[in-house]
Amino acid sequence: MTAVLIDGKAFAARVRAEVAGHVARLKADHGLTPGLAVVLVGEDPASQVYVGAKGKQTVEVGMASFEHKLPAETSEADLLALIRRLNDDPEVHGILVQLPLPSHLNSDLVINAIDPAKDVDGFHISNVGRLGTGQKSMVPCTPLGCLMMLRDHLGKLAGLNAVVVGRSNIVGKPMAQLLLGDSCTVTIAHSRTKDLAAVCRGADILVAAVGRPEMITGDYVKPGATVIDVGINRIQRDGKSKLVGDVDFASAVQVAGAITPVPGGVGPMTIACLLANTLTACCRANG
Ligand code: GUN
Numbered sequence: 001m002t003a004v005l006i007d008g009k010a011f012a013a014r015v016r017a018e019v020a021g022h023v024a025r026l027k028a029d030h031g032l033t034p035g036l037a038v039v040l041v042g043e044d045p046a047s048q049v050y051v052g053a054k055g056k057q058t059v060e061v062g063m064a065s066f067e068h069k070l071p072a073e074t075s076e077a078d079l080l081a082l083i084r085r086l087n088d089d090p091e092v093h094g095i096l097v098q099l100p101l102p103s104h105l106n107s108d109l110v111i112n113a114i115d116p117a118k119d120v121d122g123f124h125i126s127n128v129g130r131l132g133t134g135q136k137s138m139v140p141c142t143p144l145g146c147l148m149m150l151r152d153h154l155g156k157l158a159g160l161n162a163v164v165v166g167r168s169n170i171v172g173k174p175m176a177q178l179l180l181g182d183s184c185t186v187t188i189a190h191s192r193t194k195d196l197a198a199v200c201r202g203a204d205i206l207v208a209a210v211g212r213p214e215m216i217t218g219d220y221v222k223p224g225a226t227v228i229d230v231g232i233n234r235i236q237r238d239g240k241s242k243l244v245g246d247v248d249f250a251s252a253v254q255v256a257g258a259i260t261p262v263p264g265g266v267g268p269m270t271i272a273c274l275l276a277n278t279l280t281a282c283c284r285a286n287g
Helices: 008-030 045-060 076-088 107-111 125-132 141-154 172-181 196-200 266-285
Strands: 035-041 064-070 094-097 161-165 185-189 205-208 226-229 233-237 240-244
Touching: 008 045, 008 141, 008 266, 035 045, 035 076, 035 266, 045 064, 045 266, 064 076, 076 094, 076 107, 094 266, 125 172, 141 172, 141 205, 141 226, 141 266, 161 172, 161 196, 172 185, 172 205, 185 196
Parallel strands: 035 064, 035 094, 161 185, 161 205, 205 226
Antiparallel strands: 233 240
8 A cells, every 4th residue: 555645735835825815805905915024144055945935935925025135244233123123014914034043143032033923933932832822823834834734634633643753943842732732642752762663653643853864764654644744855866966855755655644745745835834824914913
């Protein structure tokens, strides 16, 4: 048996179309255009690609995109001053500071300077606390995209065993909170977990977010499980550059019930959820 493929690319296109429909109605009925400001400090090539894609898709759904590209040596004071300006700008409903920041900048300080109501990444400490206590919050985009795909594929998640491999603030921890919110029994595993394969084999839902290429092989997967691969790793194989996930697709697809491919799985959902969060922030700001 081979697994069903969960098509994140097609799902993300549906989410973007829905967002675009809402944006058009906001414009027509209320004269409102949701606006997203993206701040990039420095020239990290991967970040430049992500920021370019975010700006392009923001415009495609009819929103306003404000890109702020700052030199790598930008001071913390200058970056904080920009964030204060964006916080006060009524045309900006969402603010995203692309991570990682250059090492001389304190990411926590910078993220926590963003108005929590405009924090479309859901990284501000107040949104993290609100998510953890079940209060209305901005939800981090990648885990939100994973949850949407899981609900779409499985329906109700209540009572399922979920194992999240990875404990990052961006993916692992908020993913665990979201699954707990849907009444899963949640385990957070990581690089120091003893007998990781056995822990993973207990999972009805297995979310791989470890950042290690193809580490989760078929023998980590319970037959019939739903596998969500958050990893995006560039590797060299047969003299060619290739994108692979944290899951060894070739072996996992033989065991899983459903699986997200890389590319074309979680990746496209992240930006679609960013646009959905920006729309939500605009609607909340305008009652
Ligand atoms: N860098 C990698 N992923 C993300 C993300 O989801 N948001 C931001 N701001 N930076 C990132």
